[in-house]
Amino acid sequence: MNAEAPPSPERSRFGFLHPADVRGVWNRRRQGVFAVLLLVYLLLPWLKIGGQQAVLLDIVHRRFTIFGLALWAHDAPKLFLLLAASAFALCFATALWGRVWCGYACPQTVFVTAVFRRIERAIEGNHLARLRLDGQRLSTEWLLKKALKWLAFLAVALVLAHSFLAYFVGTERLKVAVLQDPAANWTLFVAMVLITTFVLVDFAWMRERLCFTLCPYGRFQTVLMDRHSKAIVYDETRGEPRRGAPAAAGWAQGDCVACDRCVQVCPTGIDIRQGVQMECIACTACVDACDEVMVKLAKPKGLIRYDTEAGLAGEPHRTVRPRPALYLGLTAAFAGVLAALLVLRSDLDVVTFRAGGAPYQEIRAEGAEPLVTNHLRFDLTNRTARDLQVRIDVSDELRAQGMAVVTAANPVALPARKEVRADLFVKFPKARLDFGKTPARLTFTTGEGRVETVDLTLVGPYQ
Numbered sequence: 001m002n003a004e005a006p007p008s009p010e011r012s013r014f015g016f017l018h019p020a021d022v023r024g025v026w027n028r029r030r031q032g033v034f035a036v037l038l039l040v041y042l043l044l045p046w047l048k049i050g051g052q053q054a055v056l057l058d059i060v061h062r063r064f065t066i067f068g069l070a071l072w073a074h075d076a077p078k079l080f081l082l083l084a085a086s087a088f089a090l091c092f093a094t095a096l097w098g099r100v101w102c103g104y105a106c107p108q109t110v111f112v113t114a115v116f117r118r119i120e121r122a123i124e125g126n127h128l129a130r131l132r133l134d135g136q137r138l139s140t141e142w143l144l145k146k147a148l149k150w151l152a153f154l155a156v157a158l159v160l161a162h163s164f165l166a167y168f169v170g171t172e173r174l175k176v177a178v179l180q181d182p183a184a185n186w187t188l189f190v191a192m193v194l195i196t197t198f199v200l201v202d203f204a205w206m207r208e209r210l211c212f213t214l215c216p217y218g219r220f221q222t223v224l225m226d227r228h229s230k231a232i233v234y235d236e237t238r239g240e241p242r243r244g245a246p247a248a249a250g251w252a253q254g255d256c257v258a259c260d261r262c263v264q265v266c267p268t269g270i271d272i273r274q275g276v277q278m279e280c281i282a283c284t285a286c287v288d289a290c291d292e293v294m295v296k297l298a299k300p301k302g303l304i305r306y307d308t309e310a311g312l313a314g315e316p317h318r319t320v321r322p323r324p325a326l327y328l329g330l331t332a333a334f335a336g337v338l339a340a341l342l343v344l345r346s347d348l349d350v351v352t353f354r355a356g357g358a359p360y361q362e363i364r365a366e367g368a369e370p371l372v373t374n375h376l377r378f379d380l381t382n383r384t385a386r387d388l389q390v391r392i393d394v395s396d397e398l399r400a401q402g403m404a405v406v407t408a409a410n411p412v413a414l415p416a417r418k419e420v421r422a423d424l425f426v427k428f429p430k431a432r433l434d435f436g437k438t439p440a441r442l443t444f445t446t447g448e449g450r451v452e453t454v455d456l457t458l459v460g461p462y463q
Ligand code: SF4
Pocket: 239, 255, 256, 257, 258, 259, 260, 261, 262, 263, 273, 289, 290, 293, 303, 304
């Protein structure tokens, strides 16, 4: 496979590919999917569940909300399981249907095809008009159309960048920030400028070149596929010898009339008749283009089609195979462990650590038993959508032995899906110390009666 962009008759002098427009059943299906995905991308940040943004990836506060499921930084193993399950699901889809992700759901394809190329076509015309315009010397028409196009690109890039930010900072904060002076939110403003620039460079300038120069998925997808994986293929047996090619004695002319429509519509500028190539993003444009030609020639459709290597060789198709089964099994395993962890996880998460400063303090009072205090700190996380009241105490047995918890507020108010830091002192008789240490068990009881316990070692003077 060749990683270099192959030469194409549809490439302008600026290196831009201008694929010809295509009509057909596959194109209609893709446009429908693109419309749904674009709507989801733009509207999802505005969707609320129980008064909270349905999808919010709050990196600054290390809190991630995904359709009511709240995860924090210490839930990193669950995030890993989610990513692993998604990655193996993609491997499974690739093993069965080839680069269906590239052709239908990759943001690169969706934004370039459904947004940026549409704008370009509306302003500069069809691919021939665009090629002519790019071939022109500086002219008023050239300047006007290019300026208008890049202004429209900029406007769209701004919308996409703001939508992207809404997933990370929340729509409420974004609405406020948009109306304020950029200096009041300069980190957000810089992020917005960087994302807008990225959108313009990637979707408006690089386009499909990113797919075969930078995208790692395109490079290893052949490893994920086998003879029975679907791909966009050219039926060489039926098509060759194509029109104009010398046919061996006794051979009938093939169905390919060498019209090159399949090459003209290809957004990556390849010729699918040369076999399955890394640059093919399975966009199906060549399938529609060739079917249109075949219909005009009153020949059966499908000279270029979704098929498998085995199918082209006349072998029966096998859906159940070791490779997809392995990927499906790994997807189910990771998803299963994740589901189990989520079902079994507690409503309350407690992380304990020592506050800074001296590890203990000794309290001596005339005529009273000497006491020792330890200053501790707790991060309490409410994983539920309900507000909780959390009472912190020591176990009954320790309380009977004179150990007690001292806090500014007990119970601690813990709002839904929020993390609260609590400071507390544990006070105990010095006599409990054994070589400067004593074990303790703290209990965290919610108003609903659920109890979390934390075992720790308290410290004091060695003697
Ligand atoms: S569109 Fe079909 S007939 Fe035309 S060149 Fe391509 S494969 Fe051949």
